[in-house]
Structures are given as structure tokens and as C-alpha cells.
Amino acid sequence: MPADFEECGRFAWRACRDGTVEILHSLDTTTISDSTMIDGLTPLVLGGVLCGQEAFESAAVQVIESTAGTADAGWAAFYDNSVVELTSGTSPFGPVHRQARSLVRGHSVLEVGCCFGFLALQLAEDGHAVSACDITAGAIDHLTRQATRRGTPVDAVVGDATRLPFATDSVDTVTLIHLLEHLDEEAAIQAILEALRVARERVVVAVPFEDEPSEHYGHLLRLTEADLRRWADRVAHAGARTFTDHGGWLVLNP
Template sequence: MTTVNADAATPTELNVLVRPLPDYPDAERAYSRSSSLLWRRSAGAVEILHPWTERTISDSVMVASLSELVELGVLSGQEQFEDAAVQMICSSAASEESAWRAYYLNSINELDNGTSPFSPVHRRARSLIAGHEVLEVGCCFGFFALACARDGHSVRACDISPGAIDLLTTASASLRIDVDACVGNALALPYPDDHVDTVTLIHLLEHLDVQDTTVAVTEALRVARHRVVIAVPFEEEPTEHFGHLLRLTEDDLRLWADRVDHAGAEIFTDHGGWLILTPHR
């Protein structure tokens, strides 16, 4: 691994350009190396070369390879990380349409077969669903929603990002996995009371301000008929490039359970923290 030149421009001042490795057959001599990527700073930009193809691109390899560049100081902050991620995905196949389809298919397959580091969280969350109808709040790309739909559930999903919802809607149609996705804010869910059996907030609350976490949990309880499933990471420090704002512990789960109106709560640890709430019905 190569250390960052202290005299170079800081990462936040640089544009990010991500390209597939085959375009640069002599790249070994001109670039520094992480375990899976090549990179260099040149002409006011960070250039990144990746080996991922339509067969190999997935969420787990994208996150792992770019997180290593964050550790090296090559990338900094959520905006740069997400910019690099989108470019990496889109350049992994001959067309953006093919690239996104491959990214989605490979990612949900890895989550399902256990080869993704996030698989244990998905497995536990899917095992906690009560009833047939599921709403994933803060779905981002919507891998969990798609997995639940593939399990046979009737699935809705919402996220505050219109771009994420567009990607999920396209992937749902392309993969023929039915998910009803819409733009929605976790603090004011666009659904009526008692709308679905289970509402999930999987690794969402760490992205919110402290005051907003209670609002989001209250909204989930309003919409859920039988269960609210909450999962959060336990981190030494919030991961900036993932957009995490809060460092959460079991004490925070207990505080949420104490602050909202419910008919029962269960708190446990399994690859992070879990809070399972039963609404009053």
C-alpha cells in the first residue's frame, strides 16, 4: 500500500474519475495500489482503476475496495465515496443498464448465499418479519426489499432519495421481483395508519439527528400492524463516508423503547443492535 503525499491537494479538493482497469494495460507502473484498485492523483483529480466486471461487480466488493481508499486517505467524505461508487458500478459493464442490473443481481445473490459481510444482518431481519406485508423504510438501493419480495412477501419500500427509488424501480422491473417503491421521508411516512404487517428500519437511524430518531420510530409504529424491526451498527465512531451521524449503543435502543408508545419491546445484539417493537393494536 502507498501512503498519501502530504504535499498533494487534499481529497476534498479533487474530482474523482473511476475507470475499468482494462483501459490501462500499463497501469501498474503509473499508479499506486490498494489490495484491489489502482489509483493516482493527476491534474486536480483522483483517478481510480478497478477490475470489476458485469460478472463480479456487487455492493460488497464496491464498498470494501472504496473503503480501503478512504483508509488510505485517497477518498474523503460521503460525497466523494458515493461519486466513486456510482462511477465504479456504471463502468463495470458495456452499458449503464447492464451494469446496474448486474450490480443488483450479484448483490442480492451474495446477500442470500452468505458471501456478503452484511448477510447476517439481512438473514436476521428477514427472520423477524411478522405477517405477509413488509415496508422497508430508508431502503437506499433496496436489496432488502427485493430479498423480501423474492421470499414471497408483499413489499413496499421508501427512501428520501428520488435517485435511489428510480434505481430500485428499474431493478425491480428488470429482475421481475415486485417491489412497490416510492419517495418518502422516515419522519413523515406517506402511508396510512396500520398499513402493513411489518415495518423495518435497517441501518437507517444512525443517519439521523438524535431528535429525529424518535420521530422515525414513532412513524414506523403508526404504520405497522404487528411489528417494527430496527437494526443499527455499533461503531467506535460514526462512519463518515457512509453518512453515519450517530454512535449508537444498547443504551440508545433502550431510550427509543422508553420514549415511544408500544405494546412490547425486545432488545438484543447480533452483528450490531436490534430493537423489536410491537405496536398497540
């Protein structure tokens, strides 16, 4: 390792004269995945090297794109390895996706706040008719390209969770998996109402339980199971249940 880099967990870093940070890593197309990228960057966040969501996301993109000879090859490896880890359960987030997939009812599914769309890809490869939306156009572009490359049909569109661009009663299940903690209280309720409007059979909500909201992930709310029950009390539905499994879950019947 060059002498001017400082080790920090699995990665190393140095400050540049322009105020940016250069990160050194050993990940390649066989090892890059969502979990290995997060494992590498988290110590830099905890150490104060990366501050805030924008810095974290910028570093993540640079790590992914530097694992191969081209950015496209880096993204392809990132997606393929991440889906394998999530499906097999070797990713720390795998249990959340496994639970979400088990709670889907009916054939058609909408994943709201899909981010990279790993769950949407798994659901489509399970045989569901899948739509996905996220407020970030870049995330939708990546998902669309990778779904096409993998031959996996996912209808991905840019959309706001509080104003879903989908018709009433248009899909069987709507999922909001680790999305609502990114919103304030009233926006979270509006997102649940929108999901209930669009869903015919079920709405599935999952949130992390954190001591403090994770700033680098853009989290705003610290949530407990009591918050999920309170949310259920604030919306009209035909049945609700909450439970805990690697965080909190709220399952609503429209």
C-alpha cells in the first residue's frame, strides 16, 4: 500500500488537495457486491472520512466502477454478485429480502423505493410480473440496463412514493422495503396510503430498527414496532399485523 494512504477497515484512503478523498481497495469483479461495498465504506463513515449521504453514494459509485476495466463491467458484476448473495442468504440483508418475497400475494408486484432493484429482480426471477419505482433517475437507469442484460422483465420507472404513477387497484402486492425511514412522518403515512390505493391484495412494509437514524443512508426516522402499529392506526385498511424479523414489518390488507 502506498505510504500516504491510511488503512481504515478493508479499505485505505488519503485526502486530496482539492478536498476530495481517494479510496484504495482490492475488490474486483469476483468480490464486488452490495455487502462488500458497504463493509468497505462503513469504517470510513464511522471514522469521519465520509460524511453524509452524498459523499457515501459518490464513493460507492466510484468503488463499483473501479472494479473492472469499464464502468459497465463493474456494474454488471456488482448486480450479479449482489443478487446471488441476497438469494442465497449470504448477504446480511438476505433475510429481509427472503421475508419480503415470502409475504407477496398474487402475481403482480410493485416495489416502491427500489433503489438498485435487487428485490425487484429476484421477484421477477421468482415468476412475478414486477414493476419498480424510485425517485432517483440514476437508480432506475441502472436497474433498467441490468434487467435488460440479465433478460429479466422489470418495468422500472421514476416515481415518488407519495404520488405513485400507478392506477388504483392495479397490482396485487405493493412493497415498501426499507423506504419509509427515509421520509418524515407525514410523508411516510402518505406513502402507505398510496400503496394501499394501488394494491389489490397486500401492502408489505419493512423498516430497520436503529439506535440513531443512519445519516449516510439518508435515514430520517428512528422507528420501533410501536411506530408501525401507530401508522396502521392512521390509515384505513381491512387488516394489519406487525412483527419483528431483522427489523420491523407491517403487513396491511387494502
